[in-house]
Amino acid sequence: MILKVENITKRFGGLVAVNNVSFEVNEKEILGIIGPNGAGKTTLFNVISGIYKPEKGKVIFDGKDITGLPPFKIARLGIARTHQIVKPLNELTVKENVMVGACFGREYLDLDSAEKVAEDVLKFVGLYEKADLLAGKLNVPEKKRLELARALASKPKLILLDEVLAGLNPVEVMEMVEVIKKIRESGVTILMIEHLMHAIMQISDRIIVLDYGQKIAEGKPEDVANDPKVIEAYLGDPELVLKLTKR
Amino acid sequence: MKSLSWLIGLLIVIGAIPMITHDVTLRETVFIILMYIALAESLNIILGYTGYVSFGHIVFYGIGGYVAFLMIQNYGLNIIPAMILAGLFSALVAYCLGLAILRLRGAYFAIATIGVNEAVKALITNLEQVGGAEGIYFNIKVYSAYGGAEHAIWLSYYLMLAVTIAVVIVSWFVKKSKFGLGLMAIREDEDAAITLGVNTSKYKTLAYALSALFPGMIGAIFFFKNGNIEPESAFHLTKSIEMIFMVMLGGFGTVTGPMIGAIVYERIRGFLIVSEMFKALHIAISGIILLLIVLFMPRGIIGFVRDKIPALRRFVE
Amino acid sequence: MLDVWIDSIISGILLGLVYGLAAIGLSLIWGVMKVINLSHGAFIALGMFTAYFLFAFGLNPYLGVPIIFALGIILGIAVYFVALHRIIDAPELSTLLSTFSISLFIIGLGTFVWTTIPYAIDIHVGSISIGNITILGTKVIAGIVSIILTILLYIFLYRTKTGKAVRAVSMNRVAAELMGINTTRILALSFGIGIALAMTAGALIATIFPFTILSGGVYELKSFVICVLGGLGSPIGALVGGLILGIIENVITLQIPTGLVPFIEFTILVAVLLIKPSGLLGGEV
Ligand SMILES: Nc1ncnc2c1ncn2[C@@H]1O[C@H](COP(=O)(O)OP(=O)(O)O)[C@@H](O)[C@H]1O
Numbered sequence: 053m054i055l056k057v058e059n060i061t062k063r064f065g066g067l068v069a070v071n072n073v074s075f076e077v078n079e080k081e082i083l084g085i086i087g088p089n090g091a092g093k094t095t096l097f098n099v100i101s102g103i104y105k106p107e108k109g110k111v112i113f114d115g116k117d118i119t120g121l122p123p124f125k126i127a128r129l130g131i132a133r134t135h136q137i138v139k140p141l142n143e144l145t146v147k148e149n150v151m152v153g154a155c156f157g158r159e160y161l162d163l164d165s166a167e168k169v170a171e172d173v174l175k176f177v178g179l180y181e182k183a184d185l186l187a188g189k190l191n192v193p194e195k196k197r198l199e200l201a202r203a204l205a206s207k208p209k210l211i212l213l214d215e216v217l218a219g220l221n222p223v224e225v226m227e228m229v230e231v232i233k234k235i236r237e238s239g240v241t242i243l244m245i246e247h248l249m250h251a252i253m254q255i256s257d258r259i260i261v262l263d264y265g266q267k268i269a270e271g272k273p274e275d276v277a278n279d280p281k282v283i284e285a286y287l288g289d290p291e292l293v294l295k296l297t298k299r
Numbered sequence: 300m301k302s303l304s305w306l307i308g309l310l311i312v313i314g315a316i317p318m319i320t321h322d323v324t325l326r327e328t329v330f331i332i333l334m335y336i337a338l339a340e341s342l343n344i345i346l347g348y349t350g351y352v353s354f355g356h357i358v359f360y361g362i363g364g365y366v367a368f369l370m371i372q373n374y375g376l377n378i379i380p381a382m383i384l385a386g387l388f389s390a391l392v393a394y395c396l397g398l399a400i401l402r403l404r405g406a407y408f409a410i411a412t413i414g415v416n417e418a419v420k421a422l423i424t425n426l427e428q429v430g431g432a433e434g435i436y437f438n439i440k441v442y443s444a445y446g447g448a449e450h451a452i453w454l455s456y457y458l459m460l461a462v463t464i465a466v467v468i469v470s471w472f473v474k475k476s477k478f479g480l481g482l483m484a485i486r487e488d489e490d491a492a493i494t495l496g497v498n499t500s501k502y503k504t505l506a507y508a509l510s511a512l513f514p515g516m517i518g519a520i521f522f523f524k525n526g527n528i529e530p531e532s533a534f535h536l537t538k539s540i541e542m543i544f545m546v547m548l549g550g551f552g553t554v555t556g557p558m559i560g561a562i563v564y565e566r567i568r569g570f571l572i573v574s575e576m577f578k579a580l581h582i583a584i585s586g587i588i589l590l591l592i593v594l595f596m597p598r599g600i601i602g603f604v605r606d607k608i609p610a611l612r613r614f615v616e
Numbered sequence: 617m618l619d620v621w622i623d624s625i626i627s628g629i630l631l632g633l634v635y636g637l638a639a640i641g642l643s644l645i646w647g648v649m650k651v652i653n654l655s656h657g658a659f660i661a662l663g664m665f666t667a668y669f670l671f672a673f674g675l676n677p678y679l680g681v682p683i684i685f686a687l688g689i690i691l692g693i694a695v696y697f698v699a700l701h702r703i704i705d706a707p708e709l710s711t712l713l714s715t716f717s718i719s720l721f722i723i724g725l726g727t728f729v730w731t732t733i734p735y736a737i738d739i740h741v742g743s744i745s746i747g748n749i750t751i752l753g754t755k756v757i758a759g760i761v762s763i764i765l766t767i768l769l770y771i772f773l774y775r776t777k778t779g780k781a782v783r784a785v786s787m788n789r790v791a792a793e794l795m796g797i798n799t800t801r802i803l804a805l806s807f808g809i810g811i812a813l814a815m816t817a818g819a820l821i822a823t824i825f826p827f828t829i830l831s832g833g834v835y836e837l838k839s840f841v842i843c844v845l846g847g848l849g850s851p852i853g854a855l856v857g858g859l860i861l862g863i864i865e866n867v868i869t870l871q872i873p874t875g876l877v878p879f880i881e882f883t884i885l886v887a888v889l890l891i892k893p894s895g896l897l898g899g900e901v
């Protein structure tokens with residue numbers, strides 16, 4: 053077990069975005085998080101990565117209580133993340149973007165070593181040809197890869213992926229899924245939020261489902277998919293029902 | 300390294316001309332150009348690298364000016380230690396201030412820095428111990444320690460040249476360092492930077508302190524040479540904006556940009572003030588030029604050149 | 617002694633209303649456009665001179681208010697299209713500098729034409745006396761005009777279709793655009809109204825104090841303090857902030873040297889920004 057989330061509650065004013073959620077992530081597994089829009093998935097990531105302090109509960113990483121630590125400390129302990137809404141450092145080159153991850157991440161490298169790592173990671177995610185381009189000039193799928201590359205460059209033990217497949221075409225989705233599998237093979241634990249059901253069902257070892265901030269189901273992909281509570285939650289969101297039934 | 304050698308070479312050439320020709324008018328012009336370069340490069344560290352709009356940056360120049368002036372006047376300190384002390388004091392003020400106001404982002408930070416400058420100005424204007432609104436004048440004897448006023452002026456000139464070279468070297472190394480990469484990450488997206496592991500508050504505060512260090516020293520030299528200091532000229536908000544103007548004109552976030560910006564700005568200003576036709580209207584014309592740059596050349600001269608001639612990109616940092 | 621206090625407080629309230637008027641302009645511009653208008657002071661000064669020349673041509677400055685207001689709207693819209701439209705989505709540094717460049721332009725021209733010697737509007741409307749307290753009529757009228765304009769602005773913002781569009785844009789420009797609001801028009805109009813408020817406030821101040829082309833700067837800085845007190849982007853906050861500042865200014869000068877007022881004002885500004893950046897009375901338009 054690498055990450056343990058205990059009874060996390062996060063409120064925004066009157067809104068309870070994450071409500072008493074607990075779960076564990078085992079080393080080297082892929083744990084998927086699904087749930088309708090607004091279920092609190094991104095907020096949960098923000099709590100784990102230290103952007104928000106939870107009102108209640110604890111986050112234990114690698115046996116250490118990291119609740120309320122500033123995000124940069126959490127990053128250095130070995131949790132990296134991507135953002136659902138990409139955050140490229142526009143006026144820096146693609147390579148420099150990735151170097152930021154390598155320089156300030158878990159290994160806290162100097163510039164020269166970071167440059168080498170950045171080049172390797174860019175090759176790994178298939179963005180090497182664009183290394184010297186300004187990040188702002190990339191298209192959205194490329195920016196998603198950049199997010200991933202930056203996170204990987206920090207050599208994390210755990211990586212949080214927030215909808216890295218959203219907005220990609222089927223070919224790009226397949227490529228990205230392959231990359232994610234390779235990441236797992238390299239020994240990194242993955243916690244991923246995804247809307248694309250067929251992809252996450254196929255790739256995850258286990259899945260947890262959030263709805264209105266609460267965890268409503270947890271288990272193997274096929275069990276979760278057949279859970280009446282999950283189906284009900286998704287019925288409230290026609291768009292997602294479509295996604296569920298599409299393939 | 301190549302681009303740095305060019306810049307330093309250029310500075311030395313510019314700086315050496317008045318020494319060789321012993322032309323006093325030229326020395327005054329170059330003194331001002333050097334001062335502008337050093338101020339613009341300093342501001343660039345917080346504005347250009349880190350993306351924080353320090354609108355009242357001149358406050359550090361004023362503070363440094365007062366600290367050195369009082370040290371020299373009251374305790375007979377030599378200008379060189381006084382200058383170093385002034386720089387360190389300004390940096391310290393910026394550090395402490397930064398811990399508080401760098402939590403503010405965007406326009407809020409800009410307004411706070413204006414507020415700080417105006418508050419300090421009003422305070423000094425009302426402190427009779429430091430001369431109040433009238434300011435303070437050196438005792439004639441002060442310069443005799445340096446072999447007379449003329450020697451003191453030359454000394455100021457050498458010091459300004461040295462400080463300017465130091466600022467450019469520091470800017471260059473900061474830009475090329477891991478520290479600089481962290482600052483630029485903050486500039487581009489502070490939230491992304493902190494999740495990538497950048498200790499943003501520490502970096503911002505250090506950048507702010509560093510960008511205040513040299514203005515403190517420059518204020519010390521300027522007012523030492525001037526022989527008089529008063530709040531209105533030490534904390535003149537327009538000077539702050541001139542600094543921003545030079546950074547923008549040259550191209551912010553680059554090392555060469557603020558240097559070019561400062562030189563061009565000084566030339567434009569010199570031209571406007573000397574020209575019979577424009578003299579009276581020079582402020583209005585500056586306004587128009589500033590507007591044109593903001594609207595049509597937001598990356599400044601360097602950005603413009605880099606866009607047009609990509610081959611030059613490797614040589615201009 | 618009590619009389620002196622009451623006198624100061626009343627003066628403070630009346631001036632505070634006028635300061636508040638200028639600050640509402642600044643606040644509206646920030647709220648709708650997310651632009652810190654560094655040309656505010658220049659337009660305040662321009663309002664002063666406009667009132668002066670209208671008066672010189674025999675027009676009562678109070679009757680001139682609608683003219684000055686209209687002129688402000690026109691100038692503001694023009695400035696929007698010249699200096700702001702292109703860069704409205706650029707980082708804040710761009711709009712800070714472009715509005716500052718407008719300020720340089722106005723002040724540069726103004727200095728050229730009018731130099732920096734003081735002007736004054738020599739208007740007498742008597743004064744009001746209650747017991748030992750005498751309040752200048754110009755202050756009273758300035759205060760009243762400010763209140764009327766503030767009320768009109770509120771009616772505009774809350775009761776008219778265009779006003780509602782202004783509020784919609786200030787809450788969320790993208791959403792407003794999607795709802796079919798022509799945001800460019802609204803942004804231009806808002807800047808126009810903001811400038812009109814600045815110029816009108818300038819005109820009212822000019823009936824009370826002597827002024828130069830540089831005087832606007834002082835009131836611009838006061839507007840900042842007021843807006844920060846009341847919460848940037850909140851017109852009602854600006855009004856209340858104006859009252860607070862007006863009173864503080866007039867009352868503390870009974871105790872401490874006038875020269876220290878700016879120090880206190882700016883210390884308040886920085887302190888409020890740090891403690892509660894949304895302003896003590898923070899809120900939306
Ligand atoms: N910073 C915030 N302030 C206020 N409400 C927020 C904030 N972030 C998220 N929320 C709200 O919390 C809820 C959960 O959002 P989020 O975690 O983004 O959902 P998901 O990622 O599952 O789609 C939503 O109702 C959203 O509007």
Ligand SMILES: [Mg+2]
Binds near residue numbers: 093094095136
């Ligand atoms: Mg989300």
